[in-house]
Amino acid sequence: MGTTTKTVPPVTLTQRHLLGIEGMPVTEIEALLARSHFFASVIDGSIPDSDIPQSLAGKTVVNLFFENSTRTRVSFEVAAKKLGGSVLNIAVSGSSVKKGETLIDTATTLNAMHPDILVIRHHAAGAPLLLSRHVDAAVINAGDGRHEHPTQALLDALTISRKFGRIAGLKIAICGDIANSRVARSNLYLLGTLGAELRLVSPATLLPADIDQFGVPVFTDLESGIADCDIVMMLRLQTERMQGREIPSQHEYFNMFGLDEAKLMRAAPQALIMHPGPMNRGVEIDSVIADDIDRSLITTQVEMGVAARMACLEALIVGASI
């Protein structure tokens, strides 16, 4: 991993859909990452655009977003267009869903228009799985409730491996609102599968039940949790998904669990910072760190998102043609 060549082949997956990282074979994860590296080289200009395979030529990708998102939706759109596909964005707020149409009805209706890939984001965990049972298209989960966000985990792994040349053995702390985070779950599976030394850091009230059974050390103190870590991945405090008052105040949260320069001193000397975005500046992360071009990988993550999604879109189209 880490080397980029033109010879990396397109990936085929054993599943028709990309619904989550849990249970995905390590070989497929590695193949997707290798292919993502190739596309990343296109994005950074080391491989010319003309070399991009037009794997999605004549194919239709539908972005079906039941939750607002700019970054993920645009990322999928750019990725699909770079591969020659056409993209339809369905803004749910203006659609028949608001008139009471169910997810299955929406799926059936869209299916009749024969899209090739449906990219779905939904506030309910499991919605992409339900959708996948009612459509012929391949379904990509672009985030379902608190469950999974597989392409985010892939782009995070891509970002890390481009920076460090490896993932195995790196000490990575995932910090913040673990209970409400699909990014944490997908990364737990993906980075864990690739051999990273993970740890979770969160206030006790934002830890999901029985998280200690997931085989990763859990900390309720940020400074000891990130001690000697190569990467500190901060999560967004998902106030919109919270059940009640899990924390006393954002003021206390920033004080105890927000990443600032002083706390970051505990991490490895050259530790890098990640955040899936959008950030709550001054809540989970101090702007000084978020904007530190030497430490922050946050913009790189966005860039790598396009490459990782190109690999995923291509894999599902190539897989469907076999």
Next chain:
Amino acid sequence: MRRLFHKARLICPAQALDSKGWLVIDDGLIAETGSGTPTDALLASADEVIDCTGLILGPGLVDMRAETRDPGAEHLETLDTLLAAAAAGGITSLAIQPQTDPVIDNAALIDSLQLRASRRQGPHLYCHGAMSRNLDGTQMAELGMMAASGAVGFSNGHSSIQDTQTMRRILTYAAMLDKPVMHHCEDISLSDGSDMNEGATSTRLGLIGSPIEAETIILERDLQLVRLTGARYHAAHLTTATSVEAVRRAKNEGLPVTADTSAPYFQLNELAVSTYSSAAKLNPPLRTEDDRQAIMAALADGTIDVIASDHVPVNPDMKHLPFSLASCGASGLEVMLVMTLRLVLNDVISWQRAFELLSLAPATILDIPGGSLVVGTEADIVLIDPRTSWIVTGRDFNSLSRITPFEGQPVEGRAVRTIVGGADIFIR
């Protein structure tokens, strides 16, 4: 009309009876029973002789907790479909929950439902009156007048009474009326917004979990109020090992406490929802395997007295949704018996214990006729073919509610004839 059933295996826990024998129904009552083969004179005296070779003959099942949606949402379940489904499930008496629209919180509605049911040849229908007006959990409903109209007990459906003083008063008042209070135990501040049991599985699925304490906190509170008030208390659908332990302690202490569970809680665990299968989304939720084992043990050792159908009418509009948006509940009337038979076939309980759980105990708790084959009582009887194999298929249900977490499961044993007051109300 004299009907003779012979060559059957007669089972009646009230008489500790389990033997090959015969039974005569005369004028709607159980006239005579005996073991072995009937005499020629007896055979000759019958207007109808029914050969029951290979069949079990026991008291008709008594389901102490089912919900109807008539009145209010007849597209989900009418009184007719409810009773037809019960009959097909071997049930001869059922007590419905007050969760109708309007709520069964007054004597008039009980009169109306019982009158309607009596016009139809089917299982006996009984009503639980609402504990609180409109199930609001604050204002006690007219328990006395409902009792006078035939309410067999009081329940607040799936709306657990949160206010302790209100619960105390209801128990005190029900004790005065000598009627049992059946309570669904759920601390709604702990279960708020939850989709399933809380634990590693809910974490993995990204669903909101409800801890077992949501059940046990209210149960433990209620048991203390029972000690205070002396009311007859029935804990509805126990699902956890901790709840079983609490009820066991209360019984050992001599408190007037009984409890039930339903088939999903002893046949399934929380992994049934691990692919977001909304058919297995129930309230209370399916728990862990350890809990399931504890529930089975409690059924065998007598801590849990009753198996109820827990029938909650639901339709595809309520279920074919992303898991967290789907409704709780499942059809139960037509799987209660067969899922209990699985415990018999697996040697968890005996046949007599099965009829105790399904018939004798609920009849005793509700103080209604039925539950035995005692001579002179009304002939409410079920005939079961224990060897017939079939596959649970919701669309074949008599109920309008055709969603079950047991869909597609191969099962053994089925009611083949259900008899109420000596007359067949169902024949397969």
